[in-house]
Amino acid sequence: MIADPGERARFLAEICSPDWHLGLDRGMPVDDAIAALAALHPERADCIRAYKSRWLDMFEGADEAVVAILAELVRKGFDVTALSNFNQDLFALTVPAYPFLGWFRGATVSGTVRLVKPDPAIYALHAQTFGLEPAATLFFDDSPPNVEAARAAGWNAELFTDAAAMRRDLARWGIETETGADREEVTAGAASSAPVR
Known part of the structure; x- marks a missing residue:
């Protein structure tokens, strides 16, 4: 969804960041986390919402x-x-x-x-x-x-x-x-x- 490698890296470092992901691991409801982040970054709302809607697409499969x-x-x-x-x-x-x-x-x-x-x-x-x-x-x-x-x-x-x-x-x-x-x-x-x- 983000073709440019540099922009993609920035998105994963600064928007759907490791800290944000840790909040999910700590139990924040995923819909609430996505809504709050999308409100902060409306220009990337589609990509943020894809974190759930396309969750399984991010896996290459099982080992x-x-x-x-x-x-x-x-x-x-x-x-x-x-x-x-x-x-x-x-x-x-x-x-x-x-x-x-x-x-x-x-x-x-x-x-x-x-x-x-x-x-x-x-x-x-x-x-x-x-x-x-x-x-x-x-x-x-x-x-x-x-x-x-x-x-x-x-x-x-x-x-x-x-x-x-x-x-x-x-x-x-x-x-x-x-x-x-x-x-x-x-x-x-x-x-x-x-x-x-």
Whole structure:
């Protein structure tokens, strides 16, 4: 919707900015957030409204190599839960499009609980909600501060980089997964944080 790369970068840095996005992750209703921002920047109102109306268009698709790992962990009976910084309204739009998000035993969504990683309180709440023993929980996240916060909460934690590295990390924790060239290729995307015990 914004053809010029420089203008697009400015829009994402200054209008639909990381701070604005963090407000969504903290639970601001997406319709309210969009209306307030569009009032401040009427010249970009169409692009701001597209943040919800074209939300799913912004995804390149799931990382099928990571989805395969999730399916395998669930099939083997591991207790897999999700802890995600995600706006509650946008999460509700995303789940039907990506059915694997329903494979978790449950999810702590930051917008719903009004806490965001790496706040220690969200890790404590997640463990309490799902009856997780921190020392028996293995957590993956693509953000180093979130990984460090999990470790500070007493969880075992690994930095997610790609599916192949995740399989190696799981193996180091004694969780063997299938391997093979088709399983090792990684597509664009990132893993949801998934404590596993």
